[in-house]
Structure formats: structure tokens, C-alpha cells
Amino acid sequence: MSAATMDVLVSLAKRRGFIFQSSEIYGGTGSCWDYGPLGVELKNNIKRVWWRDFVHQRDDMVGLDASILMHAMVWKASGHIDHFTDPMVDCRECQHRFRADQIDERDWTHYCPATKGNKFTIKAGEPCKHCGARRTLCPDCGKGELTAPRQFNLMFKTFMGPVEEDAAVTYLRPETAQGIFVNFDNVLQSTRRKLPFGIAQIGKAFRNEITPGNFIFRSREFEQMEIEFFVNPHERLDGRPADEVWHDRWIAECQAWFTRYGLAADNVKLHEHGRDELAHYSKRTVDLLYKFPMGWSELMGIANRTDFDLKQHSKFSGKSLTYFDEERKEHLVPFVIEPSAGVDRALLAFLLDAYQEEEVRGEKRVVLRLHPELAPIKIAVLPLLKKRAEIVATCHDLRRRLTRRWLTLYDDTAAIGRLYRRQDEVGTPYCVTVDVKTVGDADKGEAGDGKVTIRERDTMEQIRVPIADLETVFARLLDAGASWREIAAGYPRAEG
Ligand code: ATP
Numbered sequence: 001m002s003a004a005t006m007d008v009l010v011s012l013a014k015r016r017g018f019i020f021q022s023s024e025i026y027g028g029t030g031s032c033w034d035y036g037p038l039g040v041e042l043k044n045n046i047k048r049v050w051w052r053d054f055v056h057q058r059d060d061m062v063g064l065d066a067s068i069l070m071h072a073m074v075w076k077a078s079g080h081i082d083h084f085t086d087p088m089v090d091c092r093e094c095q096h097r098f099r100a101d102q103i104d105e106r107d108w109t110h111y112c113p114a115t116k117g118n119k120f121t122i123k124a125g126e127p128c129k130h131c132g133a134r135r136t137l138c139p140d141c142g143k144g145e146l147t148a149p150r151q152f153n154l155m156f157k158t159f160m161g162p163v164e165e166d167a168a169v170t171y172l173r174p175e176t177a178q179g180i181f182v183n184f185d186n187v188l189q190s191t192r193r194k195l196p197f198g199i200a201q202i203g204k205a206f207r208n209e210i211t212p213g214n215f216i217f218r219s220r221e222f223e224q225m226e227i228e229f230f231v232n233p234h235e236r237l238d239g240r241p242a243d244e245v246w247h248d249r250w251i252a253e254c255q256a257w258f259t260r261y262g263l264a265a266d267n268v269k270l271h272e273h274g275r276d277e278l279a280h281y282s283k284r285t286v287d288l289l290y291k292f293p294m295g296w297s298e299l300m301g302i303a304n305r306t307d308f309d310l311k312q313h314s315k316f317s318g319k320s321l322t323y324f325d326e327e328r329k330e331h332l333v334p335f336v337i338e339p340s341a342g343v344d345r346a347l348l349a350f351l352l353d354a355y356q357e358e359e360v361r362g363e364k365r366v367v368l369r370l371h372p373e374l375a376p377i378k379i380a381v382l383p384l385l386k387k388r389a390e391i392v393a394t395c396h397d398l399r400r401r402l403t404r405r406w407l408t409l410y411d412d413t414a415a416i417g418r419l420y421r422r423q424d425e426v427g428t429p430y431c432v433t434v435d436v437k438t439v440g441d442a443d444k445g446e447a448g449d450g451k452v453t454i455r456e457r458d459t460m461e462q463i464r465v466p467i468a469d470l471e472t473v474f475a476r477l478l479d480a481g482a483s484w485r486e487i488a489a490g491y492p493r494a495e496g
Contacts, residue, residue, distance in 0.1 A: 004355035006293045010215055012366070013351070016426050018042065018376075019216060031212035031220040033344070038426055041376035041407065043223075046261075046346055047202050049373050050225050053257060054200055061198045061227070062191055066179025068204060069160065072170045077316035078178050078309060080171070083280060085151040088210050091137075093144025099210045100149040108135040109142030154207045156220075172206035177338060179203075180228045181309040184321050195323055195334055196246060198229035202343070214294050216344040223343035230334035232325060233307065243283075243335040247304045250339045251286050254302055258288065258346070262371045263353045267291040268299070281308035290349045299349055300341035307333040350374060354427060360460070368427030369458055372478055375427045378406035379474065382419045384435035386412040390442075394434045394467075398452070402432075402470065406478050424457055430477070431455040432470070453494040456484045462494040463487075 013019040017036035021028035035043050055061045075081045087100035098106075105124050111117045114131035119142065127134045138144040156172040159165075173179065180199045187199055202225045212218045229250065235242040251270065259265050273285040285303040289296045310333050314321040322331040354368040372378065381399045383391045395410055402408040409428075411419055416433065423431055433453040440448030454473070455462045461484070465473055476482035 004293070004352045006215055009348075009351055009355060012355070012425070013039070013215075018351070018426075029220075031209065033216050033219055038376040039347075042350075042370075042374060043343060043347055045374045045376070046343060046350065047223075047225065049261065050257070050341075051200070051202065054198075054227060058198075060196060061200055062187060062193070064180055064183055064187065064199050064201045065203065066176070066183060066201060068173050068206075069158075069170055070173060070179065070182070073316055074178050074182060074313070075155065075171050077312040078181075079280060079312070080155055080174060080178075081153070084155055084174060085153050086210055087149035088152040089146045089149050091141060091144035091146055094138060094141040096138060096140045097210055098139070098146075102211065103139060103146075104135070106139045108139035110135070111142050152208075152210060154209065156206045156208050173204075174207050175205050175340070176201045176203045176224045176226045177228060177340065178309070180226070181313055181321075181336075182317075184228075184230070184310060184313075185319065188323065195230055195232040195235075195325075196242065198227045200225070200227045202226075214292070214297075216348050217292065217294075217297065219344065222345075224340060225343055225346075226338065226340045228305075229337040229339070230323070231337060232323075232332065233335040234325070234328065234332065243304055243306075243337065246337050247284060247286075247302065250337050251288075251302050254288055254300060254339050254341070258290075258299065258349070260371075261374055262350055262369070263290065267349075267353060269296065271296075271298075279303065281305045290345075290352075292349070292352065299345050300339065302337070302339045305336045305338050307335055309336065310334065365421065365424060367424040367457060370427035370429075372429040375429050376407070377409045377423070377426065377428045378430065378478055379408040380419070380423045380428050380431045381408060381410050382416060382431055382433050383412050384416055384433055388436065388439065390439040390448075391434050391436070394439055398432060398434070398467070398470070402474065405471070406474060420455060420460075427457070429457045430474070431457075438467075456488070459484065461488055463491040464494040465491050 016038060018039035020034045020036055022032035022034050023029055051063070055063050089098050089100045089103065107124050108122050110120045110122050110128050110133065112120055112128055112130045120128065122128055138146060155174050157169055158172060159168040160170045161168050180201055203223065204221060205224050206221050209218055209220055212220055229246060231243045231246050233241060233243050237245040255268060258268055267290055269289050271287040271289050278285055283304040283306050285301055287298045288300045290299040310321040321333065323334050324331055350370065354370045356367050356369055358365050358367065379402050381395045383395045385391055392412065399408045399410045420431055433455065435453065438448050438450065438452055440446045451464050451466050453462050454465050473487055477484070477487055
């Protein structure tokens, strides 16, 4: 049973060192988050797997790592200075701030005149059951009038250099995409790529969100994994414009990627932007939504940005950003398909989907069924008896050997049952236990059998495997994609 409410997950994330509130000892910021020892591993794994699958394993993709601070004109050309705004309203009473377009998605406080002014909290979008009123006042305090909406630019402003003057104003990038567009010609010239090809980038982005919230879902500092895939708009594939075909392909690829690494297919769906929702640069945008605890919300977007960005940067910089089509002997401005995912939102979705509570022998077991490629720790080496020096020494030796290829941890701070539960709770797919039979007993003249127990997280099955086989077994399980069932069939079961 998956039982992950946001509160349960926030608590697990803090307790086990996945995610902490930024600057917590000063009361926290509420809009920025720090990744702890396990969180940083999980996040790095998501980024590594994404990069491997979308950059290294494709022959039509290259990578880039552009700077966060860019020339201020970039943001004029891209439209961010003029258009990257959200409508904001303030409560005249409690001074709380809201995004005008999201205010009806919040539960609201109501002092009901039909019940002598009793206070109620009413579900988002619903009227009061008693008086039939709908929300008009502040949803938080239920008393204050709201100001008229005014546009608020989400970019963080700063100054380049020691003088705080208008000429030195620049911005922390609100998306990684623009770093790719302004380097289009550099990449083209240095790699001699032919269309279609893509440039991928993973990096930080900053948005001064009016209402950050829902844990790491919406924060002011976050990471994006973005691809700008350049396509020849004059080309046709299967009788359709190439950009439209590539857009469909990318939508399918992205959806498949998220389900391959663990999201249940039922928890993911597509949302086609209507005309009124489309950004000014977009011909078509499709969002991948995930069923987060607060409702279906955007996990990533896949937009057809047309030739808007390259043309804008060409106009503002005076530099040609075209591609020479050898076949048609013409210069053209490519169209761009942009799959844009948030690392933090992906991590939140993977954690939520992996979280399960189940009952095992009358006790609650919490298990994170993370895909092994994403799991922060791949193997835990555990001693059955930490008083026996040979057992502990064997554990340390195994940990040292295994961790060269797969992050392996040693833990002896509790009894074995407890140690297993702790690893289940952080998603470690395999535990290796060294016991008395492994090392034998020199005092009694008993030789060890040189075998250890491997326990698998999801089935909790255990098999007895010679130490000499361990690296081959884990190479098959963790690198070659062999199933536990296949491996377990080749070894005797161990007692639970
Ligand atoms: P939203 O509508 O939720 O504000 P958006 O449509 O503005 O998102 P994009 O500009 O398309 O988002 O950014 C691409 C991706 O970056 C999003 O799908 C999301 O995964 C991530 N992202 C955007 N804003 C944030 C944020 N404030 N915190 C965390 N991730 C974010």
C-alpha cells in the first residue's frame, strides 16, 4: 500500500537525511531546501541516469554547462524582462500574498453570517454549505479585502561587479534554456552537427515565486534538466512537419523515462495546453502531470518553442543564428522542441511513488521501492555479531571492494532486524550479511564457509552466496539488469 502523504514524506526525508529546510537553525526559509547525505546521492543518481539516457546513449545529442549569470540583454531578448511575471494580490488585513491565478486552488477561511459568524475552512473552489457564499476575501484570514492583481517579475535581480547601478543589473537565470540558445552557434561550429540534434543541460535556476510551497515542489532555487532539440522546420516526416513529429516523439520518450525509473503509469498523465494557456513562444505545449498528494500537478513540460528564441537572440545580438541546409542550399532558423524537467520535482515524485507501508509479521514495514539505479545506497554490508572481530573485518573488506563500483555502506549500530528495516526505509536494494558461518571459529578449529547472505529489499528473500561470487552477482543485478528471481534461482535460500 502506498501511503505517502506529504507530511509523512517530509518527516522521512528529514529523519533519514534526504532533505532539510535551508537555514533551519535560523528558522528556515520555507522556499529553499538542502539535500542531505542520502538526498544528494538520490539527486545525483537522477541526474546521472537522465544524462546517460538522453545524452550519452543518443547520437543526436550533446551536453552543455552554461553560466548562471548571463548578459542582461539575454533576458530582454527572451522576453523574461517583459513577460516572466505572475499576477500577485495582497490581503489588506494580514498582508499575505497570493498568485491571483492560483488563489481558487486553496482551501479558504470563512466567517459564515448564517451561523452567527462561525469560522469554517472550506475546500478549494467550493461554496459555503450554510450560506452558499463563495470566496471573495483573503483565503487565509477570511477577513481582508484583496488588492487588484499586479504583475510581479519572478527573476532575481542582482549586480555584476562592485557598483550597484542600473548598468550593472543582471539576473539569476530563471531557466537553463537560454544558456543553450545563446550557445547554439558555438556548439554548431565546434561539433559540426547536422539537424536534427539536441543540446542538453542540467543546472540551477532561480524564481522568486510568490507562493512557494508543497515541500520541494515549488521553491525559489531549484534544478532543471533541459533539452533544446533543434529540427529543420522544412523537413517532413511521415507526411507531417518534422517539428510536430519530434514533439510527439519527445512526449513519448519523457513519459516512458519516468515510468521506466519507477513512477506508476496510473500516476502520470499528459495535459495539452489550451490556446489561452500557451506561452507567447509556443506552438504547442504538453505537460507531464504527476498525481502529487495535493492533486495532479506539472512534473515537466514539453514545448514546441518554434524559432522564437533563436530569432530573438539574433535580432538583439546582431549575430546570425542560422543553420545551412546543404540539401536545399539555404540558411534557416531551426525549430526547437524543449523537454524541460525539474530535478527536484522528479525526485519528489520518485520518492512519493516508491514509498510503501506494509505489514510484516504483525509489524509495520516502511519501504522505499526506489529503482536500484536511483537508490542512494546500492548495498549495505552488515555484521550479524559486531563483537566478533573477524566478522567486522570481513564486512569492512567487502565494503571497500564493493563500493568501488556501487555505493556501499557499513552499519553496525543495531541488531540485524533493525538494520534491515533502516535500509528498507531508505530504499537500499541489497543487504549483505556476514555471520559466524562465514568466518568460522578459529578457537574451535572451525573453518568458515566463505559465504554471505544477500537479502533483497522488495521480496525480503535471502540467498547464500560465496564471497568470491559477490561482484559477479551485483554486476548482473545492478549493471546488467538481471532480475532477483534469475539470480536467486542459482543459489540456496538462507534462513530469514
Ligand atoms: P509551474 O506552472 O509549476 O510554475 P512552469 O510551467 O512555470 O511551472 P517551466 O517554466 O515549464 O515551469 O519549467 C520547467 C520545469 O521546471 C517544471 O516542469 C518544473 O519541473 C520545474 N520548475 C519550475 N518552477 C519550479 C519551482 N519553482 N520549483 C521547482 N521546480 C520548478
